[in-house]
Amino acid sequence: MTESAVPDSLAVRSRGTGLKLGRFRDLTLVPVIILLLIVGSFADPVFMTTGNLTNVLQQQSALALVVLAEALVLIAGKFDLSLESTVGLAPALAVMLVIPTSAGGFGLGVPVALAIPLCLLIGAAVGAFNGFLILRFQLSAFIVTLAMLIVVRGLQTGITGGKSLFALPPSFLYLGSATWLGIPAAIWITAVLFAAGIVVLRFFRTGRALYAIGGNADAARAAGIRVERVTWVVFVISGTLAAVAGMLETGRLGGISANQGDGWIFMVFAAAVIGGVSMDGGKGTILGALTGVLVIGLVENILTLKGVPGEWRNLVYGAIILVALMISRLAGGKAQD
């Protein structure tokens, strides 16, 4: 299967259409996705049904938003590892502020309607704090957000006492569990946010500025871009997106466990990087990152449908991601960075 896809795309490239193909660099995973769709429909008759594909999208929507957030930060030439912890803390802290002590909250009597705005605010605050340390204190983004990953997770474990929160207000669960026009609300929300990301980064000056900053911050500054301010805003936005992801995930699961989001960041980077977003900044697109999420979601779905034994699952999973990387490298015809 892989054999047929690879030489085709190579042939196209060698005919010298590289210039045209360059426009589709962010779509190098499309052959992988088509391949997965074919493999999946052979693997199980349920795979190609709308019900199953909708499930895949719903299951991936929260992760997808974190990938969107990470892609923005990566394109601007920075790093944010703490996003996975925000996925847990933002909903947990917001909910604890509104629920009574009997349900595990602080019992402050904050109106329930404020839970969602509070959740977004907490995410934004974590992002702003990251930005403060990285831009004002001039610390390495990698190490700051690594420390924040631990701090934010530790804060959640501390305030919840490590317990899962079960008794959540229905309004807070609504967006993660509701269905609009036959499709889960989480998919709509994720789709709208991705569309916004694609449009802003392609057609708006501030969006284009991210590429300039990620490519060469000094040149961007010389060109009149307010590098620090834009980067700071990117951290705030990505923190907020992680909070939205946490809220959707909470709605899907019906509870907040102390390890919600734990370990996601590896999947997030995998999705962003196989989707063509460069770890060095300045390169990649939001659409590409989205294709990365789809690949990961489809692989997980096929593995579950086939009932791959637990002992072997991670091996198969990791191997498929490696193959996807190689296919996208060959289809894109460009060295990975």
Next chain:
Amino acid sequence: MKHFLSAAGVAALALALAACGSTSDNSTATGGGSTAAAGGKVGVDFPRADSDFWNSYNKYVPEMGKELGVDLMPPTNSQNDIAKVVANTQALVSQGAKAIVMAPQDTGAIASTLQSLESKKIPVVSVDTRPDTGKVYMVVRADNRAYGQKACEFLGDKLGGKGKIVELMGALSSINGRDRAEAFRECMKTKFPGITVFEEPTEWDGTKAASMLQTRLEQNPDIKGIYMHAGGVHLAPTLQVLKAKNLIVPPTDPKHIFVISNDGIPQEFAAIRDGSIDATVSQPADLYAKYALFYAKAAVEGKTFQPGPTDHDSTIIQLPNGLEDQLPAPLVTKDNVDDPALWGNQVK
């Protein structure tokens, strides 16, 4: 079972006195020298602070310590990291612990620590897990194979020996997850060969559990039973998936899916009462704490035990590297969910 009630009363009293008690504990610990208490100090390492079951255990330990008159050092917490277990154990020993209570979640990598403790003549009580090698004074755990067995018999009976079941498994790297899965598999194969089991490796992760269950229900809408290895992580996602599919209906409805869980946390009891799940096997957090300290104290006092039945409805079995007290784990259904002796009913 009656003595649990009195135990709870004593524990409450002990809590009231905790303010003065804890300060004296601290001073002896930091002093590091010999203490007046008979036997010597007991060091406890908690495995983690991010799961409901272990949080209950962590809470019971100081309460039971007071009750049994154990000279407890301030407990350490190894956050599910075997390297931290090793470091914490060394710290406790250098602070003067005469016995160690630990719950190593990685049962292989603890071996060298156990050897070095043995060479220092410090007895070890292992809670919940059975170290693969290395001397232990006593392993205190419920019989996890019995969990799988009970879940299999419950679901097999309810389904009348045919149909499809989803099993949300724990991490296969943990002996408890493996024991539950193996016992369930064996029992299903021998007693209910007509039942198809889908094993889902969720790694104790709610996110994965929700996705896998949702996908499996899409693929096999005729699934009639669910076995969750851990209510703490699997309960909320399972209920949310079933709710979205309108599958939470009374057992008399042909659409009903029978759900059995393991753990026995209060939220599972609530779900049993309102009929959204059918049963759970209660993992006795209170007994874990009580007998861990009981044996630690006995070890310090130099007592020894023999394999055989005990005075608390359990059996001590011989292991190659020590003894194991297999505590009872009761099946909880709608009929006995209000039993006040269940630890899930004692948590506030």
